[in-house]
Amino acid sequence: MARRGGGRSKDKGSGNSAEPRDVQISKAMSWLLRHGAKGEGIKMDANGYINVADLMAWRKFHNLSVTLSELHTIVDTNAKQRFSMIPLPSTTSGPPDDDPSHYLIRANQGHSLAISSENLLKPILATDPDFPSLVVHGTNDEAWNGIRKSGGLKRMSRRHVHFATGVPESLDKDRVTGESNNTSTQKAAKNGISNERGDIVIGNQGAETSLPSTSNSTEATKVISGMRANATVLIWVDVARSMDEGGLKWWRSDNGVILTEGDAHGTVSMDWVDRVEMKGTGKTLWTRAEDRK
Template structure:
């Protein structure tokens, strides 16, 4: 794989005529093969979704382990991505289709001086410790009136006792509101049934750091990079059925 270097001009990604899909049976790309009639089994991912998941796998978590050079800002050469066995048979137009159509806007692309896509990164969600500057915007409380962490109610006993933890990632993930709210496209899974609202003003005043990714996901590595937001900073906790957990009734 090539060594990462500085790119040419930085441009926003432009729509590219994506290919219709990839029929490779490479197991690493996920999903199941189609049946005899050529259709996908119920619940199987489309080629575009498989490619998106493979890109997240590589760019967020596994580039270094897979021998793919990744810069501190998270960018990887697209040619290095396509040279990896997991992406055999894919093309730049197919990658650009994922970048342009992904509903959560998970990826960014840098183009060379001729406007050709050259570098790609995940905008957030990294566990790679070498990705130290992924282009996050530092925030103060006035810029994030609401930050909501979505999770499952079954996890509340632990979270309620110990707080939110970044776990294996570099940051705790939050949204600027509930899914469906204007501007909220990512930051929590649609299956979440517990919403933890953070008192960002209090947390920031006490030294906790918050950032915004390019897709509006709110991120925090806690205080002094410890990766924890304690329960004392939970302003409200509500189940998806409307039951209020905090403040206690």
């Protein structure tokens, strides 16, 4: 299926001068941390972190005259909790300081850069007490038709296909849910693929890190972000079946996004889809059971 809507891996870090300053900074940082660090000559470690001093010296941040205090505020208050900012282990014994080189920062998910899932994310296991038996991906009508014809959701240029365990309340007053014990959140990606503006995130059930975290604390089941407002279709995937029969690996990001690389072809097959619904109304568009008749 052709990727409509444009790629997100090209330089989108400039922002729009008509947008609020915090939005400009957040968009620039999202692009750099997810897609552009290597091309910009900024060193990124195996866990996806870069040094904040390098971020502050980056040409676009330099042009915006971003301060460390401003960066702390943007990371801590970002509605989608896209970023993790931590002190270097060698500096954690003392009080917080204002030296940018004493901090590391990364995007929590949405990368096109080659970062190992094991280093970035927490694996989801069948024995987990919060194992998400069903997860949901939001898209639109046109993309759903393409997804069905192509045989499933594709990760395209991204490292993963993005999901969540429920539908954001702010975008679905009818609270369409997969199961009564799945009450978190989800991200929708336009045209059936993930991008940073569509990321669905859930509560504080994120990946553990070997480095101390100083931000991104939320209630365990609080929906902190949601689908794009134009998402109209919900694709519910059976995680257990995909693991047992398809061998798919599943992950959870620091900000609660549910992710998978898909199969060897980067696809989450329709074989693992449980049902497809219209968002809000719950009208069924497709079910595995009906398709097998």
